[in-house]
Amino acid sequence: MVRIAHIADTHLGFRQYNLDEREHDLYNxxxxxxxxxxxxxxxxxxHSGDLFDSPRPPAQAYYAFKRFLAKISGRVKFFSVLGDHDTPKRRGMPPQKLFDDEIRVLGLTGGDHQVLRLNGRDVLVAGVSHFSRRYREILVEELKKLDVIAASHQxxxxxxxxxxxxFFPFEEVFELRLDDLPRNFKYYAMGHLHARTRASFGKGELAYSGSTEIMRSDEISDWEKHGKGFYVVDLSGDKLDVREVNLEGVRxxxxxxIKYDAFDLELKKLVEFLKTYSGRKSPIAHIIVEGKEVDRQRVQQSLNKALLGKVLYFRSRIIEEPEKEFIELKPGDINISALLKEYLRDEKVAEFGYELFKVLKEGDVEEAKKIADEYFRRMMKIDSEKGVS
Known part of the structure; x- marks a missing residue:
């Protein structure tokens, strides 16, 4: 029997809404x-990437992972690839390298693999750390090399x-097409998508195990349906056995x-519902108030008073009725990159704007600052070479 645990997107060091409690939730x-x-x-x-939330995580994140490794030490072999969050943006050492004597980080510079002898069987473990969209052609070539190797391993x-x-329907988001993936592997352990997803592919199955905690509000629906956790995969038989393992400690x-014209009544119902969380971790609430001529100050004051001590944190959003027609956008309805090019009439500036958009939508302000700094330095150099003072 050969069994693997497929984990991804643990994001150690992440502080949702800048709360200490949320950082510690991930360590727990x-x-x-x-x-x-x-x-x-x-x-x-x-581990299929984004073990850490940053290439420079806080000290507590290192300690949490060190404690994790101590628990499984000598019993389980640990492999990882880098994700887009924990890959150094410039030349530098990824945080995983501090644990070189206990884990194997695959694909730092391209396709990588190792063959293990487990329970009388050879097991090929391969991987490529995250490549951004601009290096897609290089990534595809690396995957082709690994596909040749996989062809000789059951x-x-x-x-x-x-x-x-x-799985990522927006044109600006995905880095690979399904046809770009190698076909000879038995299990494709994917990371990046925070929702659990599985599909038959190649000689076996492709799976995104999802994040291990709720990192964004748009993950709530999937968590309610499928939970958060990881997969256990039995590779022994001709047919894969993939099973979900749910985590109980997810906050x-x-x-x-809430309809504004019934605000007081619906808020009272919410407060009653929150009593069902007694004895559990205090929840985080995302509250949307919809209606006409909303008294925003009254809404905020009422929420503050009613929810005090009943939730860890809440976020409120008010949608005035005329706004509603602009809210819903289906995948493919808008191409951000093309929109910027059309509006700015300058391809280089549009590319700069789109790079900022991608990191800022993930809340990565520090990376946005780096991109801006690098762009303006490059522009100053070009101006200098042209003799512009």
């Missing part, structure tokens, strides 16, 4: 993951942290819509 979750890994008696752990796994078009989050 990885402790729970370690316990469940041992319960499941897996042979290999594959039991094979590849770890990738990439957006594939079938609950809820999204609530």
């Amino acid at each position: 979750i990885i402790d729970e993951i370690a316990e469940k890994i041992l319960e499941e008696r897996v042979d290999i752990v594959i 039991v094979s796994v590849i770890a990738l942290h990439q957006a594939v078009d079938r 609950p989050q809820l999204e609530v819509r």
Whole structure:
């Protein structure tokens, strides 16, 4: 029997809404993951990227991962690829390298692999760390090389942290098309998508295990349907056995819509509902108030008073009725990159704007500052070469 635990997007060091409690939630979750890994008696752990939320995580994030490794030490082999969050933006050492004696980081400079002998069988573990969209052609070539290697192994796994078009419908977001992926692997351990998703592919199955906690409000619906956690994959038989393992320590989050013309009544119902969380982790609430001529100050004051002590944190959003027709956008309705080019009439400036858009929508202000600084330095150099003072 050969069993793997497929984990991704743990984002150690992430502080949702800048809350200490949220940072510590992620450390508690990885402790729970370690316990469940041992319960499941897996042979290999594959982490498919974004182990850390940043290439320079806080000290506590290092300690949390060190504690995780201590728990599984000597019992499980650990492989990882880098994600878009924990890949150094310039030449530098990724945080995982501090644990070189305990884990294997795959694909730092291209396709990488190792063959293990487990329970009398050769197991190919391959991986490529995250490539941005601009280096797609190089990534595809690396995947072709790994595909040739996989063709001679019956039991094979590849770890990738990439957006594939079938699962990321916006043109500006995905880095690979489904047809770009190698076909000879038995299991495709994917990271990047925070929702759990599986599909038959190649000789086996492609799966995004999803994030291990709720990192954004748009993950709430999927968490309610499918939970958060990781996959345990049995590679022993001709047919894969993929099973979800749910984590119990995920802090609950809820999204609530309140009609302004029944605001007091619906807020009272919400307060009653929140009593069901007694004895559990205090939830995070995302509250949308819809209606005409909303008294924003009254709404905020009422929410502050009613929710005090009942939630860890809440965020409110007010939608005036005329706004509603502009809210919903279906995948493919808008091409941000093309829109910027059309509006700015300058391809270079549009590319700069789109790079900023991509990092800012993820809340990465520091990276946005770096991109802006690099862009303006480049512009100053060009001006200087042209003799412009």
